[in-house]
Structures are given as C-alpha cells and as structure tokens.
Amino acid sequence: MSTSTPKIAIIGAGPVGLTLAAILHHKGTKYTIFERETSATVRAQGGTLDIHAETGQRALAAAGLLPAFKKISRPEGEAMRVVKKDGTVLLDENEQQQQQQDSKDLQNGQGEEDGRGRPEIDRRDLKDLLIAALPESTIRWGKGISSAKPVPGTQQWMLEFIESDSNTENSESGPYDLVLGADGAWSRIRPLLTDARPLYSGVTALDVWISPEQLAARPDVAAFIGQGSCMMLSEDRFLSLQQHSDGSARAYAMVRTNKEIGGEVLDAKALLGLKDDEEVDWTDGKTRKRYLDRYFGDYIQEARNAVLAMTEQPALRPLYMLPVGHRWEPRPGVSLLGDAAHVMTPFAGVGVNVGMMDALELAEGIVTYVKQQEGKGDLAQMLRKYEEGMFERSQKDAAFTASMMDIEFSEDGAEKVVEVMTGGGPSA
Ligand SMILES: Cc1cc2nc3c(=O)[nH]c(=O)nc-3n(C[C@H](O)[C@H](O)[C@H](O)COP(=O)(O)OP(=O)(O)OC[C@H]3O[C@@H](n4cnc5c(N)ncnc54)[C@H](O)[C@@H]3O)c2cc1C
Known part of the structure; x- marks a missing residue:
C-alpha cells in the first residue's frame, strides 16, 4: 500500500491522455505525459470528432474547459445529410441547423442547445485546447515508450524509452506508482496486462x-x-x-x-x-x-x-x-484508457467520448486517493474499481459500434441509419 502522492506517468498525448492530464492539473495533481511524436503539429491530425454532452463534455467540464470548448466547437457541424447511392436524399439537417443558428444569433448566442448536443470539433482543435491548459513542461515530446518494467519488491514501474537520448533525464525513467497507457490502438503498455491485439x-x-x-x-x-x-x-x-x-x-x-x-x-x-x-x-x-x-x-x-x-x-x-468485451486481470500500478483499452471502429462515432469518460473516472479515482488521509488509500484497489467501471461501460459502446457497422454496410444502410438517428433503432 502506498500513502504518499503517487508519481504518475501518462503514456500518449492523444485526446484521451491529454484529457486525463487536464483534469488532474485542474485538481492540482501532478503527472508527466510522454508522447512519441516530437510536437503537436508534426502530422496532420485527421478528421472531426463529435463530443457528446453526457460523456466527452462532462470530462471537459471537470477540467474547467467546457466554456472554452463551447466557443470553438461547431454545433452546425452536427448537420447530417444521408443520401442513397442513387442520389435520393433521406435526411438533410442543414436547413434546420441554419434556422437554429439564426435564432441563436438573434438572441446573442443565448438560445437553446443546438441539435443532438454533440457539437463537432476538429481533432487538432481539441488537442490544442487541452495542450494550452497544461504547463508546457508536463508534456515530454519525442519520448516514445517501448515498455515498462516492474521494480522488484514494490508495486512501482520503470519506463523504457524507444530511443534513449542525452535529453532523457535519469529521473524520467521512474520509478512511477502509476503508468497509465493512453497510447492508442497499438499500445506498448497493453502487453503488460493482456495478449490481446486489435483485429x-x-x-x-x-x-x-x-x-x-x-x-x-x-x-x-x-x-x-x-x-x-x-x-x-x-x-x-x-x-x-x-x-x-x-x-x-x-x-x-x-x-x-x-x-x-x-x-x-x-x-x-x-x-x-x-x-x-x-x-x-x-x-x-x-x-x-x-x-x-x-x-x-x-x-x-x-x-x-x-x-x-x-x-x-x-x-x-x-x-x-479489440474484441467486444475484452478485459484483463488487474495489475497494481498499471492500466489503460482510451483506444489502448478498447479501440473500436468509428461507426457509432463514440470512440473518443468513451475514452474521455475513462479519463474522467480515472482522474476522479486518483484525486480521491490523493485526498485520502495517510494510510487510508489503496492505489491498486482504486485502479481495480476504475477498470471494472470502464469494462462495463466500454463494452456497451463497443457492442453498439459493432452493431452499427453491420447496419451501415448493408444495402439499406442509409434507411436504417436514418431510423437510428431519428430514434427508431438501436442505441448504446
Ligand atoms: C476514421 C476515424 C474516424 C473517427 N471518428 C470519430 C468520431 O466521430 N467520434 C468519436 O468519438 N471517435 C471517433 N474516432 C475514434 C477516435 O479518433 C479515437 O477513439 C481517439 O482518437 C482515441 O484517442 P486516444 O487518445 O485514446 O488515442 P490516440 O488518438 O491514438 O492517441 C494516442 C497517442 O499516443 C501516442 N503514442 C502511441 N504510442 C506511443 C508510445 N509508445 N509512446 C508514447 N506515445 C505514444 C500517439 O502518438 C498519440 O499521440 C474515429 C477514428 C477513426 C480512425
């Protein structure tokens, strides 16, 4: 059992690792992020993500970033067109979105929440928002982690770097009380917990x-x-x-x-x-x-x-x-969140939101642990509790995603998707 403030390494500065860091920072808990890429702008950051009110936005609120998110996210980006391959338009929300936007403008932005409460944000903008909230020194760019090794006789871990260079301080290797893998689909931390690999x-x-x-x-x-x-x-x-x-x-x-x-x-x-x-x-x-x-x-x-x-x-x-319902036996001091824990296809548009919920629940567990008085906390138990909740929650989203993939790749996929979107089909 460890009773002092835990030393925390977050592996990966994707949207999920950054969300965890932003909540911890907001609550005054220290951490270090290790990111393989050399900067936030080193490569194109891909498409747009819809951030759901009940999950992703809750995590941003816990980091004190919801008002800033609302300023830069795009409710109008929710407008969906669903078109059959022969050009028949089954759904077009553009006009409705425009009307909502116009009436909001008339009320100086004070109107009701637009659309389904899932405004879009470019992946780059989301990452920029989170990075700007963190002290620069807490993200170690260009520090890919190849694995972590247990420290004998303790529940701590030492990090191993993909390329060790002269800029890596010895103390950066550890020991850490928590190594949290937010390093995406091809996680290097996952093999410490399970042999499962993405399919x-x-x-x-x-x-x-x-x-x-x-x-x-x-x-x-x-x-x-x-x-x-x-x-x-x-x-x-x-x-x-x-x-x-x-x-x-x-x-x-x-x-x-x-x-x-x-x-x-x-x-x-x-x-x-x-x-x-x-x-x-x-x-x-x-x-x-x-x-x-x-x-x-x-x-x-x-x-x-x-x-x-x-x-x-x-x-x-x-x-x-990863297989739907995939889970692992807990191991003290190490865990996963985001795509590293449960990568799924994008066919229900929930991946980043599930990951941001992981970040929220894990951060809450850590903050509660830190606040507990000497001798009362148990880090390993905190991780077990986080994982139990995460497995149950993410399994539902993974199963929903798999069912959406089947629906979307069927001949009448367009009709079925409209049914789901208008409340007549399966939901997570
Ligand atoms: C085509 C597509 C469309 C999508 N659309 C949506 C959508 O509309 N809505 C939605 O909710 N989700 C969507 N998703 C899913 C979403 O992109 C992911 O769920 C989300 O990016 C997961 O974030 P993450 O931080 O867990 O992982 P990642 O975004 O993969 O970030 C992992 C980070 O870890 C770093 N890293 C990797 N290995 C190491 C290492 N060894 N050492 C250090 N750092 C490392 C990487 O460089 C990266 O910065 C989509 C996915 C795809 C592929």
Whole structure:
C-alpha cells in the first residue's frame, strides 16, 4: 500500500491522455505525459470528432474547459445529410441547423442547445485546447515508450524509452506508482496486462482531404457535403464526407473487404485489382479513380466527383478493433484508457467520448486517493474499481459500434441509419 502522492506517468498525448492530464492539473495533481511524436503539429491530425454532452463534455467540464470548448466547437457541424447511392436524399439537417443558428444569433448566442448536443470539433482543435491548459513542461515530446518494467519488491514501474537520448533525464525513467497507457490502438503498455491485439474489422478506408482554398473553388463539393457530414451507405460500401472548421473537408471512401472480424487485411494491390509488379501510388489521381470506379461505380457521379476533388494527403487505412468485451486481470500500478483499452471502429462515432469518460473516472479515482488521509488509500484497489467501471461501460459502446457497422454496410444502410438517428433503432 502506498500513502504518499503517487508519481504518475501518462503514456500518449492523444485526446484521451491529454484529457486525463487536464483534469488532474485542474485538481492540482501532478503527472508527466510522454508522447512519441516530437510536437503537436508534426502530422496532420485527421478528421472531426463529435463530443457528446453526457460523456466527452462532462470530462471537459471537470477540467474547467467546457466554456472554452463551447466557443470553438461547431454545433452546425452536427448537420447530417444521408443520401442513397442513387442520389435520393433521406435526411438533410442543414436547413434546420441554419434556422437554429439564426435564432441563436438573434438572441446573442443565448438560445437553446443546438441539435443532438454533440457539437463537432476538429481533432487538432481539441488537442490544442487541452495542450494550452497544461504547463508546457508536463508534456515530454519525442519520448516514445517501448515498455515498462516492474521494480522488484514494490508495486512501482520503470519506463523504457524507444530511443534513449542525452535529453532523457535519469529521473524520467521512474520509478512511477502509476503508468497509465493512453497510447492508442497499438499500445506498448497493453502487453503488460493482456495478449490481446486489435483485429482487422474487415473495413478499409481511403482517406483524402481538400484544402480550404481548393474547397472554396469547388462550391458544388461544399454544397454536397453541407455544413456537417454527408453519409452514403450501401452493401459493403460507405462514403463519408465531412466539413472541417478551417474550411477544409475530408472523405473516407470505405469498403468492407471481409465479413468476419479478424480476417486478413486486403493490401492496396489486391484492393485495386493490380498485378504484383504494378506499383500503387495514391497521390496519382488515376489510382484514386480506379478505386472509386471499382467500388463506388454505382454511386452518383456527384458523389464520386466530390471524392475525386480531394487530392491531398491520400492514405489507405484498414480499421481495427479489440474484441467486444475484452478485459484483463488487474495489475497494481498499471492500466489503460482510451483506444489502448478498447479501440473500436468509428461507426457509432463514440470512440473518443468513451475514452474521455475513462479519463474522467480515472482522474476522479486518483484525486480521491490523493485526498485520502495517510494510510487510508489503496492505489491498486482504486485502479481495480476504475477498470471494472470502464469494462462495463466500454463494452456497451463497443457492442453498439459493432452493431452499427453491420447496419451501415448493408444495402439499406442509409434507411436504417436514418431510423437510428431519428430514434427508431438501436442505441448504446
Ligand atoms: C476514421 C476515424 C474516424 C473517427 N471518428 C470519430 C468520431 O466521430 N467520434 C468519436 O468519438 N471517435 C471517433 N474516432 C475514434 C477516435 O479518433 C479515437 O477513439 C481517439 O482518437 C482515441 O484517442 P486516444 O487518445 O485514446 O488515442 P490516440 O488518438 O491514438 O492517441 C494516442 C497517442 O499516443 C501516442 N503514442 C502511441 N504510442 C506511443 C508510445 N509508445 N509512446 C508514447 N506515445 C505514444 C500517439 O502518438 C498519440 O499521440 C474515429 C477514428 C477513426 C480512425
């Protein structure tokens, strides 16, 4: 049993690790974050995330960041268009969103909460908001962790760095009372607790982006997407287009290559029907057109044009998930949160929200432990309690996500999604 203020290492400065740090900082508890990337801006940060009132926003409130979040998030980004592959529009919330926005403007921003209470925020903006709330010295950039080793005879851990360099102070290696893995789908901390590894979900996405300048020159594409997102679903195909806050936009052109979870990932050549000696170059427009013709040939031209207009940052992304209901036996001093604990596909749009709830519950456990009087606290028990709650909560979201994936990749996926969104289908 440890009774002093615990020394805490958070591995990973993704949205979840940063949320944990922001709540701890707000409550006056010390921690250090170790992040593999060398800065917050080192790579493009991906798409937009909807932050739910009952989960993600609660975590931000606990960090004192809800008012700042409300200023920069985009309620209008919730506006959804659901369109069938033949162009039939089943749902378009853009007009309704505009009316809500106009009436709010008239009341100087004092109107009712817009939409479903799940405003969108670009991943980059969310991370910037959290990073700005933390003292600079608490995030150690460019410090990838390869593993952690138990300190014999104690419940403490020493960190091992992927690349040890002269800037790593000895004291940074530890010992730590808590090593908290928020290091995403391919966590290096997870193997300390379980052999489970993420499985291929059967879905691969071509991810493409269009800059604000290029999108401004293509009003047809901007109108097709609307203020928020546009989804086009059919048997084994899902086209998702989304507007970002800086005027750029993104498309995920997704194909279900395997019906079973955990099957083999189809490589780009197989996906494109190329021979072994042919090269794949996603930056070449012809390659992207080949992919779209092959898998989205029966989608209206307008939709394919929207994706073809997006020429930047093309990448092929197989999507992975941990088995639904995955859990592990507790081990003192080490735990996981966010995608490291329960990576799921994005088909219910809940991943980051589940992770931010983990951060909230774990931070509450730590803060309560710290406040307890000498001799009364038990760190290992605190972690066990956190994990029990997290397993139960995240299992529901993972099961909901898996059921949404099946719905969305069916021939009448568009109709079924509208049913779910308007309250007639399954919910988490
Ligand atoms: C295409 C797509 C769309 C999505 N859309 C949504 C959505 O609309 N709504 C939603 O709620 N969720 C969505 N998600 C899920 C969401 O992005 C994730 O759940 C969320 O990013 C998880 O955050 P995290 O901090 O746990 O992990 P990550 O975001 O993966 O961050 C992990 C961090 O750890 C760092 N790291 C990794 N390894 C190490 C190491 N060894 N040492 C140190 N640092 C390390 C990484 O560099 C990274 O900064 C989507 C996911 C995808 C793929």
